[in-house]
Amino acid sequence: MQGIFITVEGPEGAGKTTVLAEAATQLQNKGLDIVLTREPGGIRIAEQIRQVILNTENTEMDGRTEALLYAAARRQHLVEKVIPALDRGAIVLCDRFIDSSLAYQGFARGLGIQEVYAINQFATQGIMPDLTLYFDVDIELGLKRIEQNNKREINRLDLEAIDFHSRVKAGFENIIETFSDRIQRVDANKSFEEVCTEVMEKITQKLNEKGILV
Ligand SMILES: Nc1ncnc2c1ncn2[C@@H]1O[C@H](COP(=O)(O)OP(=O)(O)OP(=O)(O)O)[C@@H](O)[C@H]1O
Ligand SMILES: Cc1cn([C@H]2C[C@H](O)[C@@H](COP(=O)(O)O)O2)c(=O)[nH]c1=O
Numbered sequence: 001m002q003g004i005f006i007t008v009e010g011p012e013g014a015g016k017t018t019v020l021a022e023a024a025t026q027l028q029n030k031g032l033d034i035v036l037t038r039e040p041g042g043i044r045i046a047e048q049i050r051q052v053i054l055n056t057e058n059t060e061m062d063g064r065t066e067a068l069l070y071a072a073a074r075r076q077h078l079v080e081k082v083i084p085a086l087d088r089g090a091i092v093l094c095d096r097f098i099d100s101s102l103a104y105q106g107f108a109r110g111l112g113i114q115e116v117y118a119i120n121q122f123a124t125q126g127i128m129p130d131l132t133l134y135f136d137v138d139i140e141l142g143l144k145r146i147e148q149n150n151k152r153e154i155n156r157l158d159l160e161a162i163d164f165h166s167r168v169k170a171g172f173e174n175i176i177e178t179f180s181d182r183i184q185r186v187d188a189n190k191s192f193e194e195v196c197t198e199v200m201e202k203i204t205q206k207l208n209e210k211g212i213l214v
Helices: 016-029 044-054 063-087 098-108 113-124 139-148 162-178 192-209
Strands: 004-009 034-038 091-095 131-136 183-187
Touching: 004 016, 004 063, 004 098, 004 192, 016 034, 016 091, 016 192, 034 063, 044 063, 063 091, 063 098, 063 113, 098 113, 098 162, 113 162, 131 162, 131 192, 139 162, 162 183, 183 192
Parallel strands: 004 091, 004 131, 034 091, 131 183
Antiparallel strands: none
């Protein structure tokens, strides 16, 4: 695989989707081959799995079922979209990946980070991002941002209690320590412009390291 795989992670409303779209536009304007995608989703089957996972009516969903559905969506998305893009040398920008499973299902749901990592190893066959940007936002600020965003539908995970979202954040802190070589923190409490600048600096540095001068 010749390409570069970059993911963004963080709690709800951290600004990942908006900032990543801006980064994709800036990089495309420099003539780079960019694939902007998301999890769960990004391709037809994974979008269908997303509907099942995030449907607010599916309140009876078991935690392990949830973890397996995320891993299944991840597998299909990798095989159909991410791996072919990396093979042709593209830069893949993906909104969430395995670290969300570790933080949400492994830590916040209490299934165990190691256990969730193991099922994801089966799904990914060890494919990991070259760089992950962790959008560090205060939980209350993130939830306020999504409340104020009329365009975004509230999903089943959004409806979890504040305690759950706090555990998600604690889970991410734990994961950052474990994968400190790969994950870099971005202060997502800052303004949109400031966050975009920091994200572009970090992506540019990674591209330069990989021999892509932008
Ligand atoms: N730095 C920022 N300051 C203020 N508002 C922001 C900032 N970044 C994004 N927003 C706004 O906050 C809302 C949530 O942003 P966005 O959807 O990008 O977050 P997200 O991290 O993808 O959330 P989720 O993962 O929960 O879907 C949007 O309305 C967006 O315009
Ligand atoms: C990949 C992944 C995601 N989640 C959660 C995180 C969010 O609550 C939703 C996705 O919604 P978004 O608006 O696209 O961020 O799913 C998760 O719990 N586990 C995962 O692996």
